[in-house]
Structure formats: C-alpha cells, structure tokens
Amino acid sequence: MLSERVIGILADSFLKILIPGLTVTIPLTVISFALAMVIAIAVALIQFAKVRILKDIARFYVWVIRGTPLLVQLFVVFYGLPNIGILIDPFPAAVIVFAINEGAYCAETIRAGLEAVPYGQMEAGECVGMSYMQIMRRILLPQALRISFPTLANSIISMTKDTSLAANITVTEMFMATQRIVARTYEPLLLYIEVGIIYLVFCTVLTRLQRYGEKKLGRYRI
Amino acid sequence: MILSVSGVTKAFGGTEVLKGIDLSIDKGDVVAILGPSGSGKTTLLRCMNFLETADSGRMEFAGSVYDMHSITKAEKATIRKRTGFVFQNFNLFRNKTALENVTEGLIVARKMPKAEAVDIAEATLEKVGMKGWASHYPSELSGGQQQRVAIARAIASDPEIVYFDEPTSALDPELAGEVLAVMRMLAEEGMTMVVVTHAMDFARNVSRHTVFMENDYVVEAGDTESFFSSPRMERTREFLNMEER
Ligand SMILES: Nc1ncnc2c1ncn2[C@@H]1O[C@H](COP(=O)(O)OP(=O)(O)OP(=O)(O)O)[C@@H](O)[C@H]1O
Ligand SMILES: [Mg+2]
Numbered sequence: 001m002l003s004e005r006v007i008g009i010l011a012d013s014f015l016k017i018l019i020p021g022l023t024v025t026i027p028l029t030v031i032s033f034a035l036a037m038v039i040a041i042a043v044a045l046i047q048f049a050k051v052r053i054l055k056d057i058a059r060f061y062v063w064v065i066r067g068t069p070l071l072v073q074l075f076v077v078f079y080g081l082p083n084i085g086i087l088i089d090p091f092p093a094a095v096i097v098f099a100i101n102e103g104a105y106c107a108e109t110i111r112a113g114l115e116a117v118p119y120g121q122m123e124a125g126e127c128v129g130m131s132y133m134q135i136m137r138r139i140l141l142p143q144a145l146r147i148s149f150p151t152l153a154n155s156i157i158s159m160t161k162d163t164s165l166a167a168n169i170t171v172t173e174m175f176m177a178t179q180r181i182v183a184r185t186y187e188p189l190l191l192y193i194e195v196g197i198i199y200l201v202f203c204t205v206l207t208r209l210q211r212y213g214e215k216k217l218g219r220y221r222i
Numbered sequence: 223m224i225l226s227v228s229g230v231t232k233a234f235g236g237t238e239v240l241k242g243i244d245l246s247i248d249k250g251d252v253v254a255i256l257g258p259s260g261s262g263k264t265t266l267l268r269c270m271n272f273l274e275t276a277d278s279g280r281m282e283f284a285g286s287v288y289d290m291h292s293i294t295k296a297e298k299a300t301i302r303k304r305t306g307f308v309f310q311n312f313n314l315f316r317n318k319t320a321l322e323n324v325t326e327g328l329i330v331a332r333k334m335p336k337a338e339a340v341d342i343a344e345a346t347l348e349k350v351g352m353k354g355w356a357s358h359y360p361s362e363l364s365g366g367q368q369q370r371v372a373i374a375r376a377i378a379s380d381p382e383i384v385y386f387d388e389p390t391s392a393l394d395p396e397l398a399g400e401v402l403a404v405m406r407m408l409a410e411e412g413m414t415m416v417v418v419t420h421a422m423d424f425a426r427n428v429s430r431h432t433v434f435m436e437n438d439y440v441v442e443a444g445d446t447e448s449f450f451s452s453p454r455m456e457r458t459r460e461f462l463n464m465e466e467r
Contacts, residue, residue: 128327
C-alpha cells in the first residue's frame with residue numbers, strides 16, 4: 001500500500017497542509033477565540049449583574065447561538081447576508097461567526113465561574129471601599145477566570161477542530177487544502193489521516209499549554 | 223461620640239431581626255456585643271456597614287447624619303472608606319497575597335501611590351505579626367494568620383472605627399488566642415472597636431462597654447465592669463451564668 005507514489009504524495013502534501021494550518025487555521029482560532037472572550041466576559045458580566053433589559057438580550061443571544069448549528073450560522077453569514085447587501089470575505093466572516101458562537105458558550109462558563117466565587121469576596125471588597133467595577137475587575141473576574149480556565153481551555157481545543165467547518169465557506173484552511181490535494185491524487189484515506197494527525201498535534205500542544213497555565217495560575221488555590 | 227445609630231430595624235421576609243436598636247460609640251471606645259445565637263448581632267453590624275440595608279434607622283457618623291434606609295451609594299462609599307470590617311470567616315481576597323490584601327483598598331479605593339501603600343501595608347502586617355508572610359496567598363496561611371491579615375487590611379487605612387463579627391469563632395482556641403492578642407493591642411492603642419464575640423474573656427477584660435442583645439432588642443448596655451459584676455437585668459444574669467460554665 002505504501003508504494004513509492006503514495007510516500008511521495010504524503011511527503012509532498014505535508015507542507016501544503018501544514019502551511020495553511022499555520023497561516024489560516026491557527027490565526028482563525030486565536031483571533032476568533034480572543035474576540036469570543038471579549039464577548040463572553042461582557043455577556044457574563046451583564047448576566048451576573050442582573051440588569052433587566054440587557055440581561056434579557058444576553059439570554060436571547062446565548063439561547064439562539066447555542067440552539068442552532070455552527071454550520072448553519074456560517075452559511076447564514078457568508079451565503080445569506082449578501083442577499084441583503086452585506087458581503088463579507090470568507091476569513092472575516094469565519095472569524096465573526098466563530099467569535100459569536102464561541103462567545104455564547106464561554107459566557108455561560110464565565111458566568112458560572114463568577115457565581116462560584118463566594119459572596120464574601122464581594123463584601124470584603126465593599127468593606128475596603130472599592131466600587132462594584134473595581135471589585136469585579138480586580139477580585140471577582142480574575143477568580144472566575146481561574147475557576148473557568150480548564151473549561152475555557154477545553155473550548156479553544158474544540159474550536160481548533162471546528163475551524164475545519166470554515167472550508168464550507170471557502171476559507172482555505174487546513175482541511176480545505178487537504179480536500180484539494182485529495183481531488184488531485186485520489187488518496188483520501190491517507191491524506192485525511194494525515195490532516196487528522198496534524199490536528200491532533202495542534203490539540204496536543206494546546207493541552208500541554210493548558211497544563212502549564214494551570215500550574216502557573218495554581219499558586220493561589222480557589 | 224464618633225458614631226451612633228438609633229431606631230435600627232430590619233426584617234428578613236416578614237421576620238423582624240432588629241426591632242429598633244440604639245447604640246452610641248465614643249472615640250477610643252471598645253464595645254463588646256454579646257447575645258445568644260440568632261439575636262441579630264451580625265445583622266446589626268452588617269447594617270452598620272451597609273452590607274445589609276436596614277429598613278429604618280438613623281446614623282450619625284463623624285458629624286454627619288444619614289438615613290440608613292435610603293443611604294446613597296456615594297454616602298456608603300464615604301463611610302466605608304473611614305471604617306474597617308473583620309469577618310468571621312476572614313474573606314481575604316483569594317487571588318491576592320497577604321501584602322496585596324492590605325494594599326488593595328489603599329491603592330484602588332483611596333488612590334494612594336503604590337510605594338506609600340506598600341510601606342503602610344508592611345508596617346501594618348508587622349504590627350499583627352505577619353510581616354514574614356507578606357508574599358503568601360490566603361490558602362497558604364492558617365486561619366489565625368488569615369484573620370490577622372484581615373485585621374491588617376481593616377486597620378491599614380487608619381479607620382475611625384473597626385467592626386469585628388465573631389473574629390475568633392472559626393478558630394481553634396490556640397489560634398483564637400493570637401487574634402485576640404492583636405485585638406487587645408489595638409484596644410490599648412485607642413482604636414475604636416465594635417466587637418461581636420462569644421469570647422467572654424475578651425469582653426470582660428478588654429472591652430470598655432458591653433451590650434447584651436436578645437430577641438432582636440438590646441437587653442442591657444453599660445460599662446463592662448458593672449455589666450459583669452452587677453448586671454441589672456435578670457436575663458443578663460442568666461446569660462452570663464450560662465456562658466461562665
Ligand atoms: N440574609 C438573611 N436572610 C434571612 N434571614 C436572615 C438573614 N441573615 C440573618 N437572618 C436571620 O436573622 C436572625 C439573626 O441573625 P444574625 O446572624 O444577625 O444573628 P447572630 O446574633 O449574629 O447569631 P450568631 O451568634 O449565631 O452569629 C436569624 O434568625 C437569622 O436566621
Ligand atoms: Mg453572627
């Protein structure tokens with residue numbers, strides 16, 4: 001099975017898959033996740049603070065995003081919005097959808113983290129004269145993020161793999177690059193396993209980073 | 223008189239927990255509040271620092287008068303910056319070191335330059351015997367050590383008055399001793415303190431005034447000496463006899 005031809009294809013394709021991985025998949029993951037965190041923190045704060053109307057909006061957002069498939073969201077933004085005159089390039093469209101999608105999940109994670117911080121921390125902050133936002137920024141949120149860290153790390157690992165869905169809206173990330181080589185060479189089994197292994201390596205690196213991060217953060221126990 | 227409250231009432235879901243409390247505290251006074259469990263001692267302290275909002279009551283503090291029910295955020299902040307609060311379960315900021323726990327209120331709430339805040343925090347930690355532990359996180363400290371850091375946090379801003387809610391009741395007797403020693407020292411230095419406590423020794427030997435609360439009322443209040451030697455109310459005598467055993 002591993003004829004010279006096949007080995008040649010695998011060796012040849014390796015860089016052709018890896019490079020879009022490094023230049024598209026990883027940036028897509030990192031940028032989307034960073035934006036997702038901004039959204040998630042804002043939404044979590046709104047839900048935690050229980051501001052009426054804002055909270056309803058936040059809940060609606062989480063409800064819609066978590067209740068619809070990521071693939072459908074990608075299609076709505078990339079193929080649907082042009083109908084009403086909104087054209088977005090593939091990469092930014094993917095970033096927007098991944099950020100909004102992941103933001104909803106991470107918002108729930110962080111909200112749960114905030115709720116897990118004992119109320120005494122807030123009261124202690126009040127008693128030393130700090131304002132709500134000061135306590136939030138310096139005491140509650142850091143602890144909530146510490147509590148949420150493993151779950152958030154899990155989310156970014158999932159997201160790394162989910163970026164392969166961006167192939168469906170013509171983003172030439174790793175998976176799309178593989179599909180193209182398969183179309184030329186007719187070696188789907190080996191090539192799809194090859195790209196799978198590269199995803200596995202990416203995720204392994206992230207898992208290592210997670211462990212390292214937990215150790216770094218672990219000096220104060222929650 | 224530095225602080226007085228009058229007519230403080232508070233109900234939780236229809237149950238009255240405070241039924242019109244009056245209390246007046248002089249500068250340098252050490253007031254012990256005694257009473258059986260559930261008599262409303264914690265609730266009173268929490269109302270006095272606005273962790274709970276009283277249903278009614280009037281507070282006079284440092285020359286200004288406040289309505290305790292409709293007090294504004296700004297007024298609360300003003301008063302809190304001049305008071306300290308020590309919790310039964312310490313409530314140290316878990317993501318901050320001992321030193322940062324003390325500097326936080328100075329730097330963030332009072333906008334003190336960092337270097338000055340660190341100097342003050344180090345001196346205050348030294349005072350409570352915790353200087354060597356400045357870079358430790360709360361999870362790395364014993365209960366007694368945490369409470370001493372919490373006291374340092376409460377007194378670092380040089381407050382006019384410090385509230386203590388059963389500061390030793392979560393501690394083993396030995397660790398409680400460390401904390402009581404610190405509180406005794408503060409009392410001797412003239413710190414104004416209001417202390418809810420079950421530590422009869424402390425009430426008897428350190429406090430200048432003693433207040434006995436029961437069933438949401440102040441049953442008896444007076445100077446500590448006569449409170450313990452010749453209580454006026456029958457109920458106070460019963461309580462003291464029970465606690466002595
Ligand atoms: N947040 C709350 N919600 C409802 N009821 C409360 C609340 N806080 C206190 N209570 C009730 O108010 C009463 C007085 O409570 P408080 O904690 O002030 O008593 P205490 O004198 O401090 O008692 P202890 O000596 O046990 O600490 C109790 O019956 C308690 O159950
Ligand atoms: Mg109590």
